[in-house]
Amino acid sequence: MLFRRSYNLYNKFYLRWLLYFFLALDMVLALIEKPARDGWLVPYWLTVIDIICYLIWDNLQSPSHAIRWSRPLRPLFMINFPDGKQVRRAFRNIRRTLPEILNVLILFIMMVLLFALLALKLFSRRTLVYPNGRAYFKNYWESIWDLYVLVTTANNPDVMMPAYDYSSYFALFFIAYTIICLYIFMSIVLAAIYYSYRKNLKNEVKAAVYMKRKKLSQAFDILKSEKDGRFVITFPVWCALMKKVIPSRSRSHIDLLVRVLDIDGDNAVRKSQFLKLADLLELPLTEVKDRQTFLEKMVPNIYNSKASSYLKFAVRHWVFRWTFYILIFGNAWFIAFDVDEADWAFLSVFMVEIILKMYVLGPKEFFKKAWNTFDFIVIGAAVIVSSIEAIEEASYEEFQLLDYLLVLRVLRLFKIFGSIKRFKVILQTVANIIPSITTYGAVIYVTYYFFAIIGMELFGGLIKFYGPADTGHPFCGNDALNNTYFAMFHYCNNNFNDMIRSLVVLFELMVVNQWHDILYFINVTNVAVRAYFFAFHMWCVIIILNIFIAFVLEAFMLEY
């Protein structure tokens, strides 16, 4: 009873939102608080909220930790919600996949270690240096690191050039290494992950189906009554049940369901039929109440008149569609060549298109198609922004407003994808897998949050960005960056000084290119922090991204 009451309490609308608010607050903390590196500068009240949030959650579900250490783990709370079910499943999937690909990963790392030893033996005796004077394969740790970075391709020709310049034969070493460790091993990692992903998915679906049957069977045992020597659910019980389960559906829907399930027509549902209920409820069922458009109901005489019929015929004709394809390409042309004067003309034409379509289809049907909604929002916003600009006579110096306008103008062109049939299949596939992609978005978000907090602890404040025009601080405010590519390429803004910047740096790390830039964090701290970048690459690029690719592969196979 206590359980049920607290569950009801938990389900109360305002309490859930209060919970979400605190969670959001918890997440947002990292946006405004400074890294805790310099002791107790963190404002007292922020710490208090952190403690309160943490204590609440600590008492509710997780074992006790030191407060400081709780910060990177914050997003994990998010997962512990009933709403985080999909994310939990993704994490479970990763946890199950890991042991199966462990052998491949160990073999891969041992290969890197052996090749590094070979490189050390071959190159350390020779007096080779990198163009910036850095030692070339002079000790084992550096060898391992340089070759590991080569697997990410980030130092691709650079790591080879000194040896290649010395003798062309040495190119063979690097080519062999790249083929074995990058092309073959990384493909095998993907294959192993895909294999394990498919297996786990199959098992999970099997388990889910079994669970569903079991629970439905239990429900049947509670609701059953005897009729003609058989256990069945009678029609009145059925209606009472359905009113609880699908209160928003109409009586006719409930009738339909029982008619589908009750094959022998005795107004009662047997167990074997009841077990099909869950699948049946998931079927999308539209109740068509009214096919008339809004205008047809309001002014039927005008809407159904002869002129109106011609108009409807014209809008549905292929010439109408093709005219607008050509107009979009024309618009692209004018945008590319900066003919701004023509824009009002195009905007009006596209507005007329929307109004005509809405007239013919009726607003309800019109907004059912995602592309129409997209069109409506983009054109509508463009009209509003253009009007503001026209009324206020805003000059071109107001970049902000003009930016929105220009973005809206180009976005308008994207609707071409929605109209060409051959692209529709592909985009439909993409649209279908997007909900599941957001699951992986959440997994990556948790990873990013975790690494960003640690990165802020490790590197916060060490590298500073003084604005794009500043020339007084050539080494990002840190002399250790003197004579590095980091400073030369103007990478000062790639730092861990706040959450936003940390997330951007981590994204750059995920794309993998120019690991150099991050390597220079090592100049300002300690070589041991390579472990941080190694861990991020292993986890985020080799494991998570490959699982994501495996997921897209499988989803594509099913959808295409």
Add this chain to the structure above:
Amino acid sequence: MLFRRSYNLYNKFYLRWLLYFFLALDMVLALIEKPARDGWLVPYWLTVIDIICYLIWDNLQSPSHAIRWSRPLRPLFMINFPDGKQVRRAFRNIRRTLPEILNVLILFIMMVLLFALLALKLFSRRTLVYPNGRAYFKNYWESIWDLYVLVTTANNPDVMMPAYDYSSYFALFFIAYTIICLYIFMSIVLAAIYYSYRKNLKNEVKAAVYMKRKKLSQAFDILKSEKDGRFVITFPVWCALMKKVIPSRSRSHIDLLVRVLDIDGDNAVRKSQFLKLADLLELPLTEVKDRQTFLEKMVPNIYNSKASSYLKFAVRHWVFRWTFYILIFGNAWFIAFDVDEADWAFLSVFMVEIILKMYVLGPKEFFKKAWNTFDFIVIGAAVIVSSIEAIEEASYEEFQLLDYLLVLRVLRLFKIFGSIKRFKVILQTVANIIPSITTYGAVIYVTYYFFAIIGMELFGGLIKFYGPADTGHPFCGNDALNNTYFAMFHYCNNNFNDMIRSLVVLFELMVVNQWHDILYFINVTNVAVRAYFFAFHMWCVIIILNIFIAFVLEAFMLEY
């Protein structure tokens, strides 16, 4: 009759090798001849051979082309051989896959075009520049190129930094672009290729099975004779046939085959049974003639004595195996820390291991295992090289000899992979797919040859490498490279001056990182040559590499 005679002629041993010799010569030409850019400097006789080779092939099979244009197509001749069947199949597979992924590729390119337009609108109005002073998104072509390069990740943070420094919000544009065009679209390209690859593979297997049945059926119709009202192949005909088909197999093998096929025991093979012949012939069948080792036959008394039995027991014991695992790790340790004196000890111990194993298994069994052969060659070569070094008392200045020795020492450690069971499964999978990987090697070779020849025509001699120590030519002998990263990173050796160098540059391009370095070829020629790099990336990275990954995925699924 003429056909059969010319076919026999074609099958003559020496003529085929003559053919191969000319083909090899044809391939090798590009190694020694200079790019034909500066007119007629190419030695006359090389041209003559080129013409002769070309004319021979032209008359034999392909329609007429201009001689100059024949060069990039040379490796295609290789494919026209019966022995190039697998490569032809790979090409056929690619040709069938292309139309199916064309929509995805077109959609991808249109996305890039639209994002480039958006970038142009957003950034061109602002006075942003790259750190080296290059204009930032100032015209449409440059926008497209910069964003296309971003899909290869080669200019990853660089292309974002000026806009990101200007306003953090602009990071969103690049992150959105990367997620859509790199992560989602490239995954979908892989998925589409994998899907089409599997479909084509299935169709091909179906067609092959059908063809086999059809040809066997035709063979049966030729060989059949009537017996008891049925058409069969009689035992004498069968034996005559088998002597032609598998002349190297023994009489007992042929008997075995007929006994398997002839179910009803009437010494004749019926049609339905005959159709199984091809599958039966493919079964690996070992005729065990003698299980005795060489020594057992020679000196049975000693080999079967009590002391010898103890020895054999010891060698087969797990303690023996584990001792050598530990010795390998010990050896790795000594190699890593440059304790060269210990090497003779390790070499002797590993020699003893090989001798003992050979004693127990006998040479025949010993060499059946690939890892033992590898071990034997590596240790044997190390003994030879070490001996040469010891006898000649070669100084450490003789890098060449010492190089071989050091490589052999490290290679010795690789055998650890062959002994640990958990890695064996993975390596077995790799070993099983290697023959098919070589097919893709041939496809990539044809691609490389084609692009290398064109690259030599376009860029040969424009960039020069004056040796690693040269400081007199800071811009690779071309002033157009002044103030470029190309010169700064010492990339002069990345040129198209000869075949070897071209192939290495193309490999670097395939790994994709640092496209910068190649972009600077544009400084020394014309912006239009971007088409060359675009074509290479599209073909080699997006299409061929993804087909290769699809192939590894499928092979792994079947083998694991």
